[in-house]
Amino acid sequence: MRKNIVAGNWKMNKTLQEGLALVDALKVALADRDKVNCDVVLGTPFIHLVNAVASIGDKKIGVAAQNCADKVSGAYTGEVSAAMIASTGAKYVILGHSERRTYYGETDATLKEKVVLALANGLTPIFCIGEVLEERESNKQEVVVKSQIENALFALSAEDFSKIVLAYEPVWAIGTGKTATSAQAQEMHAFIRKTIVDKYGKEVADGISILYGGSCNASNAKELFANPDVDGGLIGGASLEVDKFMPIIDAF
Numbered sequence: 001m002r003k004n005i006v007a008g009n010w011k012m013n014k015t016l017q018e019g020l021a022l023v024d025a026l027k028v029a030l031a032d033r034d035k036v037n038c039d040v041v042l043g044t045p046f047i048h049l050v051n052a053v054a055s056i057g058d059k060k061i062g063v064a065a066q067n068c069a070d071k072v073s074g075a076y077t078g079e080v081s082a083a084m085i086a087s088t089g090a091k092y093v094i095l096g097h098s099e100r101r102t103y104y105g106e107t108d109a110t111l112k113e114k115v116v117l118a119l120a121n122g123l124t125p126i127f128c129i130g131e132v133l134e135e136r137e138s139n140k141q142e143v144v145v146k147s148q149i150e151n152a153l154f155a156l157s158a159e160d161f162s163k164i165v166l167a168y169e170p171v172w173a174i175g176t177g178k179t180a181t182s183a184q185a186q187e188m189h190a191f192i193r194k195t196i197v198d199k200y201g202k203e204v205a206d207g208i209s210i211l212y213g214g215s216c217n218a219s220n221a222k223e224l225f226a227n228p229d230v231d232g233g234l235i236g237g238a239s240l241e242v243d244k245f246m247p248i249i250d251a252f
């Protein structure tokens with residue numbers, strides 16, 4: 001059965017020292033809980049990965065990179081490969097975030113390469129999809145999201161597709177304080193799952209965790225996560241402080 005996951009995406013925030021202090025604070029807070037009903041993942045900047053993994057040790061917190069190269073290795077100045085990320089002990093990589101698509105020109109074609117390399121190196125891609133405001137206003141959200149999934153992921157075998165975590169992040173909800181309503185989230189998540197059923201069948205679709213992202217916080221997480229097709233969250237701003245992140249984990 002699919003897992004519930006609460007993943008933080010720190011984006012370009014936190015110096016190394018600030019990041020490790022946050023990891024420490026989260027470890028303490030999680031140790032305080034009798035039971036945590038979801039997997040917790042921290043998407044840190046590249047330079048934090050080694051130390052974050054070492055600090056977490058055998059604790060049940062996963063570490064994610066926020067991007068990887070679309071090439072195996074070689075003369076690509078400034079890039080970080082999936083193999084390098086895996087060598088740090090990180091287990092996840094966030095791919096296809098709308099900020100990478102918008103500001104760094106990532107396309108479905110490059111993302112398709114990144115997903116293959118991430119999987120080949122044993123990383124779990126947390127693959128982001130979602131429509132911009134104009135697309136929502138012209139009722140194109142389903143067409144957009146379906147084509148993002150088809151173009152980047154549907155060449156995968158069912159076995160490989162089963163290893164992916166999806167994150168539905170309506171771009172108009174990211175960092176805006178304007179969350180999708182619980183009904184809008186469920187509607188899109190159900191649509192995404194149906195799209196997977198049509199391609200890979202019900203068993204694969206039922207096993208895929210689909211996270212919601214976009215202004216998810218302590219006050220709306222419980223309602224969002226109560227939906228049958230919402231399996232957790234990809235959290236930006238509210239993952240940067242332990243007092244804001246823990247209530248989202250506790251929402252499960």
Ligand SMILES: O=C(CO)COP(=O)(O)O
Nearest residue numbers: 009174175214215236237
């Ligand atoms: O982009 C996001 C997570 O990847 C969501 O960001 P916010 O939670 O800050 O809206």
